Amino acid sequence: MEFFVTANTKIKKVYSTPSKSFAQRAILAATLSKKTSTISNIGTSDDVKNMLKIAAQLGAKVEIFEDTVKIKGLQKKVKSKLNCGESGLGLRITTIIGTALSENYTVNGKGSLLKRSMIDFNSIMKELQLEIISNDNFLPISISGKVKGGHLTIDGSNSSQYLTGLLLLLPTLAENSTIIVKHLKSKPYIDITIELLNKFGIKIRHKNYEKFVIKGNQKYNLTDELIIENDYSEAANWMVYGAINKGIKIEGLNKNSVQADVMMLKALKAAEIKHKWKKGDLSIKKSKPSPFKFDATDCPDLFPPLVILAASAKGLSKISGVNRLINKESNRGIVLAKQFGKLGLEIEIVNDVMLIYGTGTLESGSIHSNNDHRIAMAGAIAASLTKKGIKIEKAEAVKKSAPHFWQNFQ
Incomplete structure (x- = not known):
């Protein structure tokens, strides 16, 4: 065109237009909740549409009513093959939180996402004690193993989205966790993540964006309708x-x-x-x-x-x-x-x-x-x-x- x-x-x-950064995080947080979450002003961007499809692939029940969605997470078995479309945020977060929902799955995408390097996932999955197989550091990638929390160290110089994925994942695990982050970029995006998690009842403490402390066994629960900001x-x-x-x-x-x-x-x-x-x-x-x-x-x-x-x-x-x-x-x-x-x-x-x-x-x-x-x-x-x-x-x-x-x- x-x-x-x-x-x-x-x-x-x-x-x-509605913020896809807030909307995408909200959709995945709702996917990790056993209760029904209502999210409005969700928008109709391709990235948000992709994330709603990802939520369904991760086992959530998704109902769409114009600019509002109702999501009930953890309802069905996670599909063994996930596709994130062209959403970079969707890819990085989904690959990480999927480890809490399945012990064996493959993640793929399309378009420009197929040209993005997945090399950062190698160190992150090693920290989570999981096995990763990639296409020479490009999609598709396969993840296997049983994820556990604990003490992790990651490099945040390329993207803050990997950290966002961990902040969504780790509260759901049995163990308490600590993340040491080196060279973190795009700190405001972590502020978005923490603000969003607070709305779902998840508490995370951090010291100067360098050390994040996360208690395990936390439950995602959105008590009021969430309106996505623009x-x-x-x-x-x-x-x-x-x-x-x-x-x-x-x-x-x-x-x-x-x-x-x-x-x-x-x-x-x-x-x-x-x-x-x-x-x-x-x-x-x-x-x-x-x-x-x-x-x-x-x-x-x-x-x-x-x-x-x-x-x-x-x-x-x-x-x-x-x-x-x-x-x-x-x-x-x-x-x-x-x-x-x-x-x-x-x-x-x-x-x-x-x-x-x-x-x-x-x-x-x-x-x-x-x-x-x-x-x-x-x-x-x-x-x-x-x-x-x-x-x-x-x-x-x-x-x-x-x-x-x-x-x-x-």
């Missing part, structure tokens, strides 16, 4: 849109969110862009962005909108954290440089830093999303910096996280 975005769009107000990752694109157009109002965001991408507000400040909250809505004022420096190590999903923000400013902007982009839907750093280079934007990557030489404008033309939802959304926002607009190939990639994104342009 191709989508053409004109240079002179006039979008004054958008409603943010997503700062998609909203970050609209923040940039508002700054380089005539402003915008974004409805439905949680001002006090622990989401990693709430950091976009600090990036806006660094670029001298003003915003304000009023009655729960976020308003971005039309601004003249300034070149900026920003560390996106803990919020790597912000790179695409940050690149467009940097392109709108005249001068050199520097964004660190590029090493976090290698194992995404695409090698996102390289794709950003290549695709927006087609529009005349000069991007240079030096070690862990991306240098963007902004001119305030971009050339009209065509970019390819590389089936990466965040590249597609950033391309749409970038059209405002051109004279004639931008054509985006593989624009349907947005379905992964924000299926209604293109409706705002129609």
Whole structure:
């Protein structure tokens, strides 16, 4: 699918989409509960749909009512072959919590997930005293053995999602557990996990994100309906849109969110862009962005909108954290440089830093999303910096996280 975005769009107000980060974790937590959990504002992104399918594969009874789901976990035998679709979070968490539900199963995926390295699972499964067989460190992978808690040490430098899987798993085991985490990245995503677990009655203590203490024999129990909060990752694109157009109002965001991408507000400040909250809505004022420096190590999903923000400013902007982009839907750093280079934007990557030489404008033309939802959304926002607009190939990639994104342009 191709989508053409004109240079002179006039979008004054958008409603943010549900957070798939919260929704996916909530679905798996409900899968580990013997009681029925009600989750609303679940969203219709491909990743959430995949996670609901995973819940059923893990033995849960899943009922869907428009934007609400009822999940009763631990009802059926876990399937021996699990498929996570293209959800990286689904893969990393499912592979780990599946060890509590089955002593022998295989995990597979499709699309870009087949190209992601599974090498980190080798050390994690060894810590859990389980056997793992992979396809030369790629999918499919098979896990066997009886999982036990205890003292674990993991490396968190590549992704925090492995730790999230362990935090979901370990409270269900008989043993008390301690996790020592080295070089943890994306700490806000662990805040999301812990906040979500608290809602299900699971208690976890940690010391500076380096030592996590988890009691065993805890029970998942959601006592009230859980309403999923809306997503700062998609909203970050609209923040940039508002700054380089005539402003915008974004409805439905949680001002006090622990989401990693709430950091976009600090990036806006660094670029001298003003915003304000009023009655729960976020308003971005039309601004003249300034070149900026920003560390996106803990919020790597912000790179695409940050690149467009940097392109709108005249001068050199520097964004660190590029090493976090290698194992995404695409090698996102390289794709950003290549695709927006087609529009005349000069991007240079030096070690862990991306240098963007902004001119305030971009050339009209065509970019390819590389089936990466965040590249597609950033391309749409970038059209405002051109004279004639931008054509985006593989624009349907947005379905992964924000299926209604293109409706705002129609």
